[in-house]
């Protein structure tokens with residue numbers, strides 16, 4: 692540790708330097724693209740960026756630009772020339788009103804979700820959450836929810852993993868959208884195992900039925916709630932939670948997910 696005049700000199704000399712770094716950092720901070728490892732420059736005023744400009748354009752840009760070509764309610768890609776709602780949502784409307792997805796659940800973006808969930812790469816949560824905020828603001832017809840609620844994990848899964856990835860993604864999303872976050876709006880009262888890909892929609896609904904319990908009616912009644920999760924596959928989990936919150940008086944539910952599976956890889 693430096694003492695006396697030497698310490699004073701370094702202390703004062705460091706001040707302008709620190710200020711310069713802070714000022715520069717407000718505009719431009721170099722980071723590493725999570726997809727190609729290349730340089731990504733981002734504004735801290737607007738938050739971080741998941742990927743470099745080229746990867747953003749290639750892997751996410753087209754997806755965001757074609758939000759109108761996906762189902763408004765569940766974000767599944769629609770057949771060419773169709774618009775509005777998919778056949779499933781028309782036939783059996785889910786309990787949620789809208790879904791915003793930041794990216795397709797496909798290579799290489801699916802790896803990010805797996806690294807966050809099973810690889811303990813918790814730092815990814817901020818970038819994925821911020822990408823979800825960008826996607827929400829870029830989605831036509833997006834209405835800001837009143838409050839965000841992450842899809843809860845069961846206590847056993849939470850102990851195994853050490854964190855709920857949905858909550859970790861919801862924090863930066865809430866910050867960026869300036870929304871309150873209430874992680875205890877619902878709890879998971881039934882642990883469920885992942886179903887095989889061959890499971891039918893009816894099997895998925897039966898499997899997840901009764902998995903959640905709501906608490907604190909005052910957070911739910913009359914509110915537009917944003918449900919946050921990493922991936923939407925069949926939508927059965929979101930549907931179960933949304934229908935529970937609607938029974939408790941929620942006015943509207945918007946699902947906010949990082950990635951959405953396309954019909955052929957459900």
Ligand SMILES: [Zn+2]
Nearest residue numbers: 724727743746
């Ligand atoms: Zn890149």
Ligand SMILES: [Zn+2]
Nearest residue numbers: 762765777780
């Ligand atoms: Zn749909």
